[in-house]
Amino acid sequence: MKAEQIFKELGLEFEKLKVKGNTLPRYKAEVKPEKLEEAIIKFKSNGFNHFVALSCIDWIKDEKFELVYHLFSYKEKEDVFLSIFLPRKEPKYKTLRHLFPQIETYEREIHEMFGVEFEGNDRLGEFILEDWDDMPPMRKDFDTVAYAKKKYESVPLIDEGGEKE
Amino acid sequence: MNENPLPSIIPDKEWKKIQRMLSKRSLWMIHFCTGCGAMEMPPVMTSRYDMERFGIIPMATPRQADLLLVTGYVATKTLKRIVRVYEQMQDPKYVIAFGSCPINGGIYWDSYNIIKRLDKYIPVDMYIAGCMPRPEAIMDAFLKLMKDIDEGKANGWMRYRKYYDQYRRNQMRIFKRWDE
Amino acid sequence: MGVMKPFKALRHLTKHPHTIKYPYQKHTDIEGLELPTERYRGFHSNNLETCIGCQMCSKVCPANAITYVKIENSGKKGLKWRPVIDYGRCCYCGFCTDICPTKSLILTPRYEHISENIDEFKFIPTYQIREKKDKAIHMDEVLFKPEDYVPPKPKEEKS
Amino acid sequence: MKEFELFIGPQHPGITGNFMYHLWVDGDTIVKAEAHPGYLHRGFEKLMERRTWQMNVALIPRICVPEPDVNEAVYAMAVESLMDWDIPERAKYIRTMVLEMARISSHLLTMGGYAGSIGLYTVGQWAVGDRDYLLDLFEQLTGARVYHIFIFPGGVRWDLPDGFLRKLEKVLNYLESRLEFYDKLLFANEVFFRRAPDVGVIPEDKAIEWGVTGPNLRACGYNYDIRKLDPYAAYPDLDFEIPHYPKFGDFEVLGHGCDCYSRMLVRRLEIEQSIKILRQVIKKMPEGPHTLKLPNPLAWKVPAGYAYARVESSKGEYGYFVISDGGKMPYRVHVRGPSYTHGINVTETIAKGLNIADFSQTIFSLDVCAPDIER
Numbered sequence: 001m002k003a004e005q006i007f008k009e010l011g012l013e014f015e016k017l018k019v020k021g022n023t024l025p026r027y028k029a030e031v032k033p034e035k036l037e038e039a040i041i042k043f044k045s046n047g048f049n050h051f052v053a054l055s056c057i058d059w060i061k062d063e064k065f066e067l068v069y070h071l072f073s074y075k076e077k078e079d080v081f082l083s084i085f086l087p088r089k090e091p092k093y094k095t096l097r098h099l100f101p102q103i104e105t106y107e108r109e110i111h112e113m114f115g116v117e118f119e120g121n122d123r124l125g126e127f128i129l130e131d132w133d134d135m136p137p138m139r140k141d142f143d144t145v146a147y148a149k150k151k152y153e154s155v156p157l158i159d160e161g162g163e164k165e
Numbered sequence: 166m167n168e169n170p171l172p173s174i175i176p177d178k179e180w181k182k183i184q185r186m187l188s189k190r191s192l193w194m195i196h197f198c199t200g201c202g203a204m205e206m207p208p209v210m211t212s213r214y215d216m217e218r219f220g221i222i223p224m225a226t227p228r229q230a231d232l233l234l235v236t237g238y239v240a241t242k243t244l245k246r247i248v249r250v251y252e253q254m255q256d257p258k259y260v261i262a263f264g265s266c267p268i269n270g271g272i273y274w275d276s277y278n279i280i281k282r283l284d285k286y287i288p289v290d291m292y293i294a295g296c297m298p299r300p301e302a303i304m305d306a307f308l309k310l311m312k313d314i315d316e317g318k319a320n321g322w323m324r325y326r327k328y329y330d331q332y333r334r335n336q337m338r339i340f341k342r343w344d345e
Numbered sequence: 346m347g348v349m350k351p352f353k354a355l356r357h358l359t360k361h362p363h364t365i366k367y368p369y370q371k372h373t374d375i376e377g378l379e380l381p382t383e384r385y386r387g388f389h390s391n392n393l394e395t396c397i398g399c400q401m402c403s404k405v406c407p408a409n410a411i412t413y414v415k416i417e418n419s420g421k422k423g424l425k426w427r428p429v430i431d432y433g434r435c436c437y438c439g440f441c442t443d444i445c446p447t448k449s450l451i452l453t454p455r456y457e458h459i460s461e462n463i464d465e466f467k468f469i470p471t472y473q474i475r476e477k478k479d480k481a482i483h484m485d486e487v488l489f490k491p492e493d494y495v496p497p498k499p500k501e502e503k504s
Numbered sequence: 505m506k507e508f509e510l511f512i513g514p515q516h517p518g519i520t521g522n523f524m525y526h527l528w529v530d531g532d533t534i535v536k537a538e539a540h541p542g543y544l545h546r547g548f549e550k551l552m553e554r555r556t557w558q559m560n561v562a563l564i565p566r567i568c569v570p571e572p573d574v575n576e577a578v579y580a581m582a583v584e585s586l587m588d589w590d591i592p593e594r595a596k597y598i599r600t601m602v603l604e605m606a607r608i609s610s611h612l613l614t615m616g617g618y619a620g621s622i623g624l625y626t627v628g629q630w631a632v633g634d635r636d637y638l639l640d641l642f643e644q645l646t647g648a649r650v651y652h653i654f655i656f657p658g659g660v661r662w663d664l665p666d667g668f669l670r671k672l673e674k675v676l677n678y679l680e681s682r683l684e685f686y687d688k689l690l691f692a693n694e695v696f697f698r699r700a701p702d703v704g705v706i707p708e709d710k711a712i713e714w715g716v717t718g719p720n721l722r723a724c725g726y727n728y729d730i731r732k733l734d735p736y737a738a739y740p741d742l743d744f745e746i747p748h749y750p751k752f753g754d755f756e757v758l759g760h761g762c763d764c765y766s767r768m769l770v771r772r773l774e775i776e777q778s779i780k781i782l783r784q785v786i787k788k789m790p791e792g793p794h795t796l797k798l799p800n801p802l803a804w805k806v807p808a809g810y811a812y813a814r815v816e817s818s819k820g821e822y823g824y825f826v827i828s829d830g831g832k833m834p835y836r837v838h839v840r841g842p843s844y845t846h847g848i849n850v851t852e853t854i855a856k857g858l859n860i861a862d863f864s865q866t867i868f869s870l871d872v873c874a875p876d877i878e879r
Contacts, residue, residue, distance in 0.1 A: 017810055020589060021581030024734045026812055050712050055825050055838035068825070070812070070840075074712065074728055079812065102715045102849045113549075128542035128878050129278065130242040131341035137277050137550060144277045144550055152270075152281045155338055158288075158324075158331050197515040198522055200544065201569045201875065204650050207613065212633040215364045225517050243522060243543045246514050265408075268466050269433025272408040272563060275554060276547045284463055294388075294458035294466060296436045297650055299381075301480070302457045304367045309459050318461070363633050374640040375674050376667075384665065386647040405801055407559035438562035438653050444801065452647075 001046040003027050003078045010039055017081070026079040028068075033084045033093060040069060040082065040099055047075040051099075054106035056114045060140040063088040065116060069096075086116065095121035113138035181317070188231070188257065189314040192307070195230035196223040197250060200237025202263035202297045209300045219307055227253040232310075235289075237297065238266035238279050241339050244286060248336055251287050251325075258322045259314070261291045261306055263298055271296065285335050288321030386437045387456040388482055389430055390475035395449040398426035402441035402450055410434035411441065414469065432458065432466040457481040507535055510860070514543050518621055518864035521569075521874035523847070525867075529860060537855035537863075539848045545878040552837045557583060557657070558801035560834065565651045567839060568876040571610040573602050574817040575824075576655035579837075581736060581813035582826040583657035586806050594792045595659035596738040601672075601785045602645070602654060603737065603815070604778045608679065609638045610818035611771045611778075618768055618868040619690050622699050627690045634682055637675045644668065659795025669786045676779050683775065691755065691772055700768065701759030704854055704866030708762055714853070715845035718820025719774060720870055722748035723766040730816035742784050747773035764862075764869040771818075771871075805832055819843055819871045841876030848877065 007014045007029060014029040031039050052070040059066060065086045072079050086093060095118040097104040107118040108127045115136040118124060126132075135142050175183070194216075198206065209216050210223055224230045227250045239247060251258070265271035267283035274281070283289055290313065293306045313319040325332060337343065365372055372380045381387070393416070403411035410433075413426040428441075428450065442450050450470070457480050460466070465484055473486045513524035524540040548567055552560050564579050565572035577599055584591065612631040619627030639649045644665055646652035654661050690696055706716055711724040721728055729746045731739045747753075749761040752769050759765045798804075808830040814823040820842025829835040851867055858866060 017812065018585045018588060019811075020585040020587075021736045021813055022585075022734045023736075028810060050717075051715055052821070052823060053825065053838065053840040055836075057827060057836045070825070074726075074733070077733060081810070081812070100713060100715070101853070102845045105844065105848045128545045130245070130542060131339075133341065134277075137547060140553075142277075142550075144547065144554070145275045147277045148270075148275055148279075148281070151277075151339070152279075155282075155285050155335050156331075157282075157285060158328050158335070195515070196517045200522070201566055201650075203521070204569045207616070207628075207632040208636050208639075210632075211616075212363050212629045213365060213636045214367055218364075218366070223517070227515070238546060240543055240545050242545070243514065246543070250515055265433050265435055268463060269431055271434060272436040272566070273546050273551070274409055274434055276551055278545050278547050282463070289463070290461060292460055292463060292466065294432045295456060299456055299649060301367060301372060302459065305457060305481070306459045308368065313461065372640075374644065374671065375637055375678065376671055378644075380640060380643060382644050382665070384645075384647045384662070385643060401802075405559070407555055407562045436562055436651075437648065439647070440558065440562065440801070 002076055003043075003048075003073075003080050006043060006046055010035075010042060012039070024077050024079060026081065028081040028083065031082050031084055033086065036069070036082060036084050037094075037096060037099070040071070040096065043071050043080060043082075044099065046073075048073040048078075048080060050074060051102060052079075054103060054110065056110045056116060056138075058088075058114060058138070058140045060088070065091050065114060067093065067110075067116070091116040092119065093117070094119045097121060112136065115139065185314055185317060189311040191220045192232045192259070192311070193224040193230045194221050194232040194234060195227055195250060195254070196225050197233070197247075199235055199239060199243050199247060200263075200266065202234075202236030205297050205300055205303060206234070206236065209303050214300045214304060216304065216307065219304075219311070221307060228255060230254055231258055233258065233260045234263065235260060235267055235283060236263045238271060238273055239283060240278050241280060242278075244280055244336070245340055245343075248287060256322050256326075257314075257320075259290045259310060259319055260287060260321055261293065261310060262289045263293050263295075263303070265294070265296045268292055268294075280339065286332065286339070288324045288332075290319040290321045381454040381456065383454060385454040385456065386439050386452045387454050388432075388452070388458070388474060389428075389442070389470040390451055390453045390472055391428060391470040392449040392472045392475075393427055394472075395447045396427055397447055397449075399446060400426060401444050401446065402428055405440045405444045407438065407440065408434040408436045410436075427469060429467060429469050432468075433463075451475065455480055455482055460484075512863065513540075520617065520867060520872045523872070523874035523877070525851070525855075525863070527855070527860070527863070532859055532861075534855050534858045534860065534863060537852050539852055541848065541874065541878040543878070544875045548879040549837055549839065552834055554833065556801065556832050557804050557806055557834065558798075560837075561656055562653050565653060566875070567879055568817070568819075568822075568841065568873055569650070570613050570873060571606045571818050572651055573606040573655060574815050574822045575839075576652070577603055577737070578813050578815045578822055578824045579826070580655050580657040581815070582811045582824045583806060585811035585813060586809050586826065586828055587657065588807075589658055589796060591659050591796060592793050593738075593790045594794050597785055597789050598660045598664065598794060599655055600738040600742070601782060602642075602652070602660075604781050604785070605638050605641065605672075607818045608775055608778045609635045611775050612638075614771060614818070614868065614871050615686065615690065615768070618764075618865060621864040621868045622695055624690060624693065624695060627686065630682070630685065630689070634679060637678065641668070641672060641675060644671070656795065656798065658798050659793070661795070663794045669789065672782065673786055676782055679775075680779055683772075686772070691769065696765070696768075697756075697758060699862070699865065700765035700869075701763055703764045703862050704858065704869060705760075706762045706850060706854055711762065714850055716820070716850060717842050717845075718816060719770045719818070720767055720820060720846060722746065723770045724762040725749045730814055730821055734814060736813075736815060738785070738788075741788065742781050744777045744781050744784075747777065764865055767869040774818075803832070805830060806834075814840075817842060819873055819876075820846065822876075839876070839879055841873070841879070843871070843873045843877050846870045847872035847874070
């Protein structure tokens with residue numbers, strides 16, 4: 001089934017993204033967080049069985065996190081982006097790893113980089129970073145230059161005491 | 166490196182010279198690609214440039230290696246492994262740092278996960294400029310290191326022993342825990 | 346026959362070797378052209394005469410590698426700032442040379458600088474780097490003392 | 505029965521790059537595997553938010569080191585989508601040429617690494633040596649051996665140097681003559697026949713659902729290639745085939761697909777197809793400008809919006825999700841690397857039941873590229 005038809009059945013409004021270079025159409029729609037699982041199941045059963053990526057965007061001015069679930073159909077040759085908005089304070093969502101197993105990895109990364117909590121995913125925790133001691137680094141209010149200065153540039157040089165062998 | 170088997174015949178100073186002359190001819194390199202500069206290692210290691218002509222071969226275990234190549238940027242998670250590998254290597258040991266990143270951070274100068282100067286954490290014997298350095302530059306660095314070893318100038322491992330406390334203090338500013 | 350297979354490898358003995366015997370032999374491409382060519386992005390060279398000190402190169406640098414020193418007797422009026430490039434930062438992308446309005450800052454095909462001393466990787470590129478054909482850079486040609494600065498001779502124009 | 509824990513990596517020759525797998529083994533058999541990425545994490549997505557649209561071109565090739573050009577191409581395509589630019593024909597052909605050269609060089613490197621993991625070290629020596637001729641060409645074209653910084657939004661950075669296409673033709677002839685030796689050494693080798701088939705099997709019906717893409721998906725019998733599905737650059741004008749299981753031409757079909765054997769054979773056949781594509785590019789290379797006129801890099805603003813661009817890299821689908829808020833810098837860029845699923849989720853699942861000795865060849869045949877997992 002074509003994506004436009006599925007959107008119509010789900011009662012969602014969508015926009016078409018601009019495409020240059022590639023040729024296939026891309027549709028983006030905003031979904032309510034509680035309706036998302038249903039929508040993904042609907043798309044999955046209609047041929048959209050390739051889960052491309054899960055991205056997180058920090059809209060700091062609107063105090064929101066946007067999670068974009070990206071699906072692709074090899075049959076219909078269409079891309080679908082389903083986005084949900086979460087509040088920036090204590091962002092929480094449920095895991096969808098039972099639908100596509102690689103969502104688990106994306107959730108682990110987003111948990112570490114943005115601090116979004118996914119209920120039901122038991123593998124959240126230290127993933128890419130080690131010994132991290134600040135707020136999640138991909139958030140917009142994290143200042144990487146100040147952090148690098150504080151952590152790395154303040155380390156003193158080895159004082160050789162004026163003697164060299 | 167100081168045990169002299171024939172103290173009565175050869176004086177200590179001469180013995181060290183012979184040792185250095187021999188050890189520069191068989192530098193074994195640890196097989197550890199720490200960053201993107203490792204991409205230029207295959208041409209150097211294999212038939213095109215063939216570093217075995219200089220007696221340098223890749224070795225999988227740190228215990229048998231003399232040469233640690235820090236190929237490019239060093240993430241904090243890798244730094245811990247580099248320090249572990251470096252401490253497992255037997256004296257004398259040498260470190261070559263590849264490219265811009267170990268000198269002053271390189272293009273990742275503002276990254277939150279990349280250390281900026283490698284010589285604050287382990288001693289470095291040779292730096293190569295470039296991003297990434299060409300195989301020719303890498304070969305020249307090997308030749309220059311061999312010359313330095315012969316002249317007794319490459320003694321980063323002695324520095325590490327001497328200023329161990331300072332190096333360890335700097336390392337522990339980056340790591341939260343050492344023993345896991 | 347499986348038994349004879351290993352002996353077939355003997356014919357490779359007569360082939361031309363693939364290895365570049367590096368310190369004695371130059372790197373050449375498949376047609377025998379010596380590499381690197383003029384297009385190679387190696388160390389910078391800056392003609393301090395034509396540089397106008399506009400500081401555009403530092404604004405476009407993705408690695409924040411370019412800082413400036415003031416040159417007092419630059420021999421002419423105008424802006425006296427000249428770029429200092431930190432090769433502990435530089436990523437050899439060449440954006441600085443693309444944007445340079447007078448094209449005084451260029452990248453040369455010289456690529457080699459090896460040192461035990463970490464402080465030797467920050468210097469003022471001079472026009473001498475351009476002139477020499479050697480692949481390696483030496484500190485004596487890039488160490489720049491403003492009081493010793495002598496403007497280069499103008500090239501003789503063809504009449 | 506007692507389980508042992510085994511750590512493969514980060515300092516281990518049997519692993520693709522600086523990456524670690526934590527294995528639980530029972531005797532010789534792997535019971536559980538866990539991937540530990542992060543040794544190469546540089547925070548690219550954060551750094552890209554701090555750099556202007558042009559500066560990012562210098563930064564992104566570093567995301568995937570064996571094949572840096574796909575990053576530049578896909579970023580350029582995403583930016584062109586937002587800017588609504590149509591690039592000149594010549595730029596399209598030059599891009600295709602660069603991407604195919606990169607594909608051959610990456611496949612050669614994978615082949616060498618894979619052969620090393622089953623004990624045939626000569627292939628690695630030859631493949632990496634032959635790859636160097638391609639790097640020589642890259643150097644003459646782009647000015648650098650590995651990080652080319654060549655494909656810009658709006659076209660390519662420079663035009664072709666004199667006699668480049670002639671040299672490319674020569675290198676292609678040379679590579680084609682070498683393929684026969686690779687066949688003898690690796691693809692017609694008894695060691696390969698005995699060790700590779702039916703090892704590291706991805707279940708065919710799960711492959712798409714698990715996010716397997718690229719040569720690994722085609723090894724499962726699917727005829728999907730982004731160059732045909734979602735064409736970009738000059739691919740619609742070019743004629744080429746997509747090798748997939750069980751269409752292996754002259755090669756024997758051993759095993760039941762989805763295994764190391766078919767994954768490596770797909771790569772081997774793709775080299776042939778890439779050579780074919782490059783020959784057509786040489787013949788068809790149009791005249792004209794190689795780039796659009798770019799805006800001043802210091803005042804380059806990109807209209808607000810979302811854009812997703814994807815290309816087929818040698819490892820699978822490579823995508824950039826670029827979000828602009830109309831400013832001088834990207835608001836957010838998300839990089840979808842193919843190894844993200846191959847290296848973590850797929851490997852963790854298919855490692856169960858593998859022999860320890862086969863683990864290394866499985867990850868080499870999946871072509872896991874560590875830097876694009878953790879970025």
